[in-house]
Amino acid sequence: MPQLEAIAEIDFNTDTYKDAYSRINAIVIEGEQVAHDNYIKLGEMLPENKDELLSLSKMENRHMKGFQACGRNLEVTADMDYAHQFFSQLHQNFKDAAAQGKVVTCLVIQSLIIESFAIAAYNIYIPVADPFARKITEGVIKDEYMHLNFGEEWLKAHFEESKAELQEANKQNLPLVWKMLNEVENDAHILGMEKDALVEDFMIAYGEALNNIGFSNREIMRMSAHGLTA
Numbered sequence: 001m002p003q004l005e006a007i008a009e010i011d012f013n014t015d016t017y018k019d020a021y022s023r024i025n026a027i028v029i030e031g032e033q034v035a036h037d038n039y040i041k042l043g044e045m046l047p048e049n050k051d052e053l054l055s056l057s058k059m060e061n062r063h064m065k066g067f068q069a070c071g072r073n074l075e076v077t078a079d080m081d082y083a084h085q086f087f088s089q090l091h092q093n094f095k096d097a098a099a100q101g102k103v104v105t106c107l108v109i110q111s112l113i114i115e116s117f118a119i120a121a122y123n124i125y126i127p128v129a130d131p132f133a134r135k136i137t138e139g140v141i142k143d144e145y146m147h148l149n150f151g152e153e154w155l156k157a158h159f160e161e162s163k164a165e166l167q168e169a170n171k172q173n174l175p176l177v178w179k180m181l182n183e184v185e186n187d188a189h190i191l192g193m194e195k196d197a198l199v200e201d202f203m204i205a206y207g208e209a210l211n212n213i214g215f216s217n218r219e220i221m222r223m224s225a226h227g228l229t230a
């Protein structure tokens with residue numbers, strides 16, 4: 001019900017909406033580009049999963065094109081410099097981990113953290129999106145659950161030997177997500193997306209993933225708390 005009211009209130013053609021959209025749309029386009037590159041890198045690091053990872057990278061490329069079309073549809077120019085900056089720390093941490101061959105850290109950053117961020121953002125966006133973007137986003141989000149599932153399954157199958165690195169990667173990178181959510185809060189609000197809802201959906205997706213991988217509730221609570229210090 002509140003979401004229906006929100007739809008009625010949103011005018012996708014105001015300068016305020018378009019200004020916020022120029023940054024959020026850019027973040028999503030940049031995120032999809034980063035995800036595309038990250039899955040190609042992961043395919044090099046995990047030769048036994050190369051075909052599957054390349055197919056995930058192709059999906060990310062399709063997502064990027066879809067969101068570029070959403071910007072064009074609203075006649076908004078995405079602020080790619082802003083978005084590049086927005087993702088730079090998380091992206092750098094992925095590149096540093098890849099350079100050191102730390103595949104567990106790379107999977108945590110891309111397949112758990114970035115995918116959970118995507119799932120939260122797209123779930124919250126769909127009810128308040130313009131009709132064109134809603135259709136695109138509904139198609140995209142199904143893929144994001146598959147991407148999260150890839151990370152879950154791999155880390156579950158290598159749980160004992162990955163556990164310590166996974167916890168360290170969580171500690172280093174979860175605070176960045178909180179920082180990013182704070183940074184995007186005002187623009188997201190203008191698009192009809194509330195930060196509390198984004199945080200809630202992120203923690204549900206991420207916590208469920210950690211549970212499926214094999215962590216106890218106590219461990220999940222402790223790992224989740226690392227974000228809060230940001």
Ligand code: Y39
Pocket residue numbers: 024027028030031032033035060063114115117118121144147184188193198
């Ligand atoms: O795996 C993926 O496709 C991830 C790249 C996409 C992440 C998109 C992150 C969106 C954050 C937007 C914040 C809006 C409130």
Ligand code: FE
Pocket residue numbers: 032035059060063118140144
């Ligand atoms: Fe994607």
Ligand code: FE
Pocket residue numbers: 035060115118143144147
């Ligand atoms: Fe994805």
